[in-house]
Amino acid sequence: ACQHRLWPEIDRISMEQLRYARLGVGEGGWQLFAEDGEMKMYKREEEVNGMVVDPLKACHMVRGVTGHEMCHYFFSPDVRMDWETTVEQMTVIETIAEDTLVFLQVHKRIWPASQRDSLFWSHMRQVPDHNDRDGHDIWIVCNHSTENPDFPSNNGKFVRVTLTVCLVCQTFIDPPKDGAQIVRDNITCKITYCSVVNPGGWAPASVLRAVYKREYPKFLKRFTAYVIDQCKEKPIMF
């Protein structure tokens, strides 16, 4: 992967997104728009050329799974259609490395806007987290739009969105007493999900904001429930 032409961008954007995800929501005009138990979702209202591109940041704490497991299922193309309800078709159009793929996705149409597709590289990596007391590693998946001459955005069929998404996960272990083996009940995963999606062409602001308000909480709840369910009978992947 290190010699691939996209590698410098992949490395830079992934690390930028890690820093961005770890910034608190205290400053920068974030407004809480949805809450469900441990899950808190924030957004900023931003428009680019009259198009809604509201950045989103979701924070969640999930008991019983590790950050590695969360990122593994978020990254894996094999299970994408099991949890990702916004997608109608998904293709891996390039394998840059085993931890770096290029996806082409057709998203479900959001009436009355025209149907969208997205083309993005997806990179998963483990980042040692030295500045954290209980020193647990951080796992990240970063998805960022890219171009490919074989899949031009002006393909006439779909409007191409541009997006940057990151899932940053940190595992916390509450060690059991008397040195017993760690079980799932002893682990918690702190999740930060950030996304900026530019719809690529005009879409009514009211429709987009309503969709995001309704769909993002469902999206994250569904994904985390899926991972919990997939992991519960399996050995812990630290």
Ligand SMILES: CCCCCc1ccc(-c2ccc(S(=O)(=O)CCO)cc2)cc1/C=C\c1ccccn1
């Ligand atoms: C006018 C309609 C514009 C929006 C269409 C759209 C574009 C992109 C995306 C999207 C959503 C999640 C990712 S990801 O987190 O990287 C995982 C891989 O799929 C990437 C892209 C979705 C949707 C469409 C609907 C929508 C938007 C958020 C939430 C729920 N539904």
